[in-house]
Amino acid sequence: MSTFQAPKGTYDLLPPHSATYLAVREAISAPLRNSGYGYIETPGFENVELFARGVGESTDIVTKEMYAFETKGGDRLALRPEGTASVLRAALEANLHKGGNLPVKLWYSGSYYRYERPQKGRYRHFSQVGAEAIGAEDPALDAELIILADQAYRSLGLRNFRILLNSLGDKECRPVYRAALQDFLRGLDLDDDTRRRVDINPLRVLDDKRESVRKQLTGAPALGDYLCEACKAYHEQVRELLTAAGVAFENDANLVRGLDYYTRTTFEFVHDGLGSQSAVGGGGRYDGLSEMIGGPALPSVGWALGVDRTVLALEAEGVTLDIPAATAVYAVPLGEEARRVLFAQVTALRKAGIATDFAFGGKGLKNAMKSANRSGARLALVAGERDLAEGVVQLKNLESGEQTAVPLDAVVDEVRRTLG
């Protein structure tokens, strides 16, 4: 124990548990890497205005959850609370959208920061893997992203998740619906904060989780009834493509999601074993975002999946990932000469791609064998003076206890053969 602890709402990823996180990131990104998405990395902080404009002034993320600060040089920055605005900013800055090769398909993986009330599945520092397809309006692209997320979750062995799907309309039909919804909401008994929200972003009120608000929302105008023909046709195509791909989804007319920039296709992945933090990932189309941050019109779609909650979902379903032991061979030298000889063998094994570790710190045989067993290794390489005099090392199978003498120059081959 030191004087310090991890800050509130954060936790450390430690071995062996941390291997699951790496495997989840790998599994989520694999379908993307297989589908033409290139890796992008952006800074952990950005100009605060990017998020204010790109995520939305009226969102919880910007009003309550953002870590914003002023630097010594007077710049107003914020730790990134989400990935889309940064990725789009970077793509525009580098002119990735010029060159005529649209959509620009990118994936990312990293840490995000929100000043939230910490609880299980809700942290102040968390991790997402995300994907963005920038610069094309094509229902097949929306479908592609949903299918890839579905594939990622299935490849991890998750089964108890559902896909919620909705359309938020576009700049033609959304304003008409917005006005109708505002009319309805202004007739309700709401607190001042919520009333302000009715003025700025009335759709967000539909997402209110409080029972006092929820019970008043029955009879609210439904977005589905206001969609223009183009939005209806677009949404229908997305649904047909998903159905054809065998991906099940539920239509959820109340799905609005927390970010202001979404248009048309909106979706969320929810897991039923997670209690109130049930959203494991979400995304949608954001046709207006580029213009909101000063770029050209670039209709786009994307998602972000939460790594932390995906790991919790695996635990909830009792899924353990098949992660190979970090160490396959553990070398135990007995004496100075053996240390030198075995250390060289360890280096050779590692060069040959075999995960190998060494009993450091001059441990005695008993302790060293304990460490070998704890490492998860299948084989131990043991050598003392007598072995060296004969030019051999003992190769011990830690599962069966069986031991054979192997000539020094045959160790790599023999280990490889035994591990299979």
Ligand code: ATP
């Ligand atoms: P919620 O409604 O639970 O607050 P959100 O809509 O704010 O989620 P998004 O911004 O869509 O979440 O982020 C995508 C995913 O990132 C979420 O589905 C979730 O898995 C994860 N995520 C978001 N915020 C947190 C957090 N504070 N701690 C852990 N994971 C998070």
Ligand code: MG
């Ligand atoms: Mg949130």
